[in-house]
Amino acid sequence: MATQEHKSPQRRDADPADDAPEPAPATAPAKQELDSDIDSVLDEIDGVLESNSEEFVRGFVQKGGQ
């Protein structure tokens, strides 16, 4: 059971020391990066999404199955 005891803390109770190397100021650029990443996801979807959403959704009618 040694392995399990070894794994549990690492997994369950995030050791505060693990977060230490990440300095607080890093948060802002990381967030910017994340935002621009999300923007490119949205651009990707905008480029192919059916133009008339309402009609598209109304037209998607299925018969039940299993």
Place this chain on the structure above:
Amino acid sequence: MTVRRVMGIETEYGISVPGDPTANPMVLSGRVVTAYATQQGMRAARAGWDYEDEAPLRDARGFDMARAIADPSQLTDEEDPTLANVVLTNGARLYVDHAHPEYSSPEVTTPRAAITWDRAGELVMREAVGLLAVPGTPGVNLYKNNTDGKGASYGTHENYLMSRATPFADVVRHLIPFFVARQVMCGSGRVGIGVESTRPGFQLAQRSDFFEVEVGLETTLKRPIINTRDEPHAVAERYRRLHVIIGDANHSDVSNLLKLGTTSLVLGMIEAGAVTEDLTVDKPVESLHRLSHDPTLKATVEVAGRRTMTGVQLLWSYYELADTWLQQTYGGELDPDTAEVMQRWEQVLTTLERDPMDAAREVDWVTKLQALEGFRARDGLEWSDPRLKAIDIQWSDVRADKGLFNRMLAAGRVDQLVDDDTVRAAVTAPPEDTRAYFRGTCLARFPQEVAAASWDSVIFDVRSQPSLQRVPTLEPERGTKSHVGGLLEQAGSADELLRLLAQDAPTGA
């Protein structure tokens, strides 16, 4: 106990004609199957299905439902010649089920192989859409999802071969809590709450709201968390085929691998009597809905009448049991497939526990929710906005250019475990380690002589015999490449194959 067992995935695809919601889905589904079969040089009616051993009304609890009181949709063994049906060279079945085209994967033995041949099915459907995209016609679109958001749901079913010796009551007791929680890492995400999406919002799983009872035989009405259909398609006294109807159609390899892999492990523990903790969930159906409706993953269920747990915590309990059991059995020396599932299981639960949104590369519902939240933030959209509903539907479009998940994949935004070449090969090649190898290879080698096939038989129509020759394949792990590959290679004709099989009877397919 490992993740290894005979398993497979059946997927019914959503089908529609752009601009024509009244198009007949049965006829359309037939066109999908026929178009693909014809392209492969097969006739959809030629290699028909052998219904002899089917028993859709047999109940695992030990009785048969009277045919007269069964819903017509349950009578899946009555052949309707107008419905297209074909067995593919990869051992899969492509056919019309109710009002949807369905791809039932060949039998495989690992979660990795299950997702490989499940994705091969997506390529089959994509190919069919391409074939039906005739200029000047609206074409047919196919969706790997499970609801139209308006009250209709269609299934993605998993099948697991189990030991007949395991009491079914044990399966029910230990599997219900697991299925209540499993959606946390395997749900595909859905816009709308309630079967008819009467409440705006987002939930983890496509299917959860459609489940009404804990245990039952039905699959199309009063859907049960544990389906009791007892149709092993194998030696009945030795095996049970557990038919799981509660899962979503997955796009993400990680979610799909975890769905098959963790379920197989839990079944292994049930067979071994290794679920030593009482994890009974109070009011399972209500709990299933509650967990699905909370993307923050803070919602709890009451366990064993004495503690509350989140879905992630409940899954950690199953993980710990499996980890302990594997340690005791193998002392840390796991086969690669089991090791992969355990490692991914631990990693995904850790991530979900920290912040669910961090799992966007792995978990289907998170990938979808991240995109939807982006739109909500940028354009100030309410959950009732048709644009969000449209994204939810188009997410599952099987086309590479139109399907939004496929775009995420192409843009490198999600983790892929099985590469595209492997999946492409699986479109035509059968798995080599189950009877699907025999079935698929017979179809590839002797398409003219195979009159019909099913999971547990291949029927030949050969000139030298006055009657059809039925080769039963009741043992799922026989008829493998190592077992009959030599015979199939040696046989120059179907006639010769039958002769060789007869000589080799004790080890025949």
